[in-house]
Amino acid sequence: MKIAVSGKGGVGKTTFAALLIRMLNKQGKRVLAIDADPDANLAAALGIADADKITPISEMKELIFERTEARPGTIGGFFKLNPKVDDLPDALSVKFENIKLMRLGGVKKGGSGCICPESTLLKVLVTHIVLARDEVVVMDMEAGIEHLGRATAQAVNKLLVVVEPGRRSIETAGHIKKLASEIRLTNLAVIGNKIRSKSDEDFLKTNLPDFDFLGFLPYDNTLIEADLNGISPFDTDSPAKAAKKEIIGKIK
Numbered sequence: 001m002k003i004a005v006s007g008k009g010g011v012g013k014t015t016f017a018a019l020l021i022r023m024l025n026k027q028g029k030r031v032l033a034i035d036a037d038p039d040a041n042l043a044a045a046l047g048i049a050d051a052d053k054i055t056p057i058s059e060m061k062e063l064i065f066e067r068t069e070a071r072p073g074t075i076g077g078f079f080k081l082n083p084k085v086d087d088l089p090d091a092l093s094v095k096f097e098n099i100k101l102m103r104l105g106g107v108k109k110g111g112s113g114c115i116c117p118e119s120t121l122l123k124v125l126v127t128h129i130v131l132a133r134d135e136v137v138v139m140d141m142e143a144g145i146e147h148l149g150r151a152t153a154q155a156v157n158k159l160l161v162v163v164e165p166g167r168r169s170i171e172t173a174g175h176i177k178k179l180a181s182e183i184r185l186t187n188l189a190v191i192g193n194k195i196r197s198k199s200d201e202d203f204l205k206t207n208l209p210d211f212d213f214l215g216f217l218p219y220d221n222t223l224i225e226a227d228l229n230g231i232s233p234f235d236t237d238s239p240a241k242a243a244k245k246e247i248i249g250k251i252k
Contacts, residue, residue, distance in 0.1 A: 002130050002155055003251065004148065006141040007162035008172035009039055012193040015223055015233050016162050017140040018045035019244045022234035024136055025098045032089060032129060033099055034139040036147045038106030042140045047232030048096050056105020057092060057125070058118045068117035079117045085125040089133060100135070104147065122147060130155045143172050145179055153185035158251055161190050163208065165200040170207045177211070191247060192216040215247040 005020070007013040014037065021033050021042075035042035043051035057063070064072045070079030093100035104122050129137055130152040141147065148156065161176050163169045173190065180188055190211040192204045196219045205213065222238045234241065 001251070002137045002139075002157050004139045004141050004145065004156050004159045005162065006143055006145055006159065006176050008143055008164075008169045011162050011164045011169050012217070012223070013037075013162040014040040014042055014045050014140050015227065016160075016191060016193060016217070016244075017042060017138055019233055019241065020248065021046060021099060021138050022232065023241070023244055023248060024138070029098065030135045031099045032093070032133055032135040032137045033101040034126070034129065034137065035101065035103040036126070037140050037142040039142065040140055043094065043101055043103065044230060045227075045232060046096060046099065046101065047235055048094055048101060054094055054101075054103050056103045057088070058105030058122060060092075064118050064121055068121055070117040072116070072118045079120065081120060081124075083121055083124055085121065085128050086132065088125055089129060102129075106142075123149060127152050143176060145176060145185075148183060148185065150183045153180070153183040156185055157187060159185055159188045160214070160251075161188065161211070162193050163190055163204060164192070164194040165196075165203050170204070173208060173211065188212070189214045189251075194219040214250045215243055217243050 005013055005017040021031050024031050033042060033046065041051055043054055061072045067083035067085070068079040089100065089102060093102050126147045127149065159180055161173050163173050177188060180186070190208060190213050192201060192213060195201055195216045201216055217240045220238050220240055222236045223233045223240060226233050226236045
């Protein structure tokens with residue numbers, strides 16, 4: 001099972017991904033967790049100690065040079081377009097119970113994109129993870145899903161878009177769906193988060209009529225406090241955990 005999670009910043013995407021990963025881990029699954037959102041910290045949400053000290057792969061300059069034969073930060077020029085990456089998930093991941101976590105990091109780029117060694121290494125790595133690894137893979141993506149390409153999109157079992165009751169969240173969901181369709185990633189579903197009432201559910205269903213909803217998670221101050229205190233949402237008594245279990249059962 002290969003799952004990508006996306007959504008606008010602040011909707012609770014990383015919290016959702018962390019709950020999903022920890023619950024799969026509790027079920028005895030081996031999970032490869034990929035933090036592909038430079039603005040999030042999936043490690044902290046999973047409850048991994050010293051999460052802020054994990055170096056993103058995009059900042060490992062010597063590794064990038066070794067594998068691509070080009071210095072990070074350079075654009076154009078000659079470098080390996082298919083660097084060796086098959087050893088990296090085991091060599092560079094942080095372990096937590098049955099979970100391996102990799103933090104990809106971001107790539108600084110202009111408006112026209114980036115053809116650079118660090119971007120190439122990350123995309124080849126994600127392709128290997130999705131196509132060749134036999135663990136359950138959960139990727140916490142940024143809203144642009146930029147690490148996914150046509151080759152990997154066909155192997156992703158589900159793109160889960162987390163939304164909250166709000167216009168910007170809805171607009172982002174539409175943007176994500178458009179980007180996904182461009183790489184032929186059509187197995188997409190939505191999870192409504194921070195739901196306060198039935199009217200919030202109705203608002204999302206009305207404004208996202210072409211989306212398949214897997215479920216809704218309640219607004220819960222417990223999760224907000226957990227984030228503020230550096231505690232994994234899975235290690236709380238949040239009612240969202242019960243709702244999440246139902247959602248996992250619907251992922252196909």
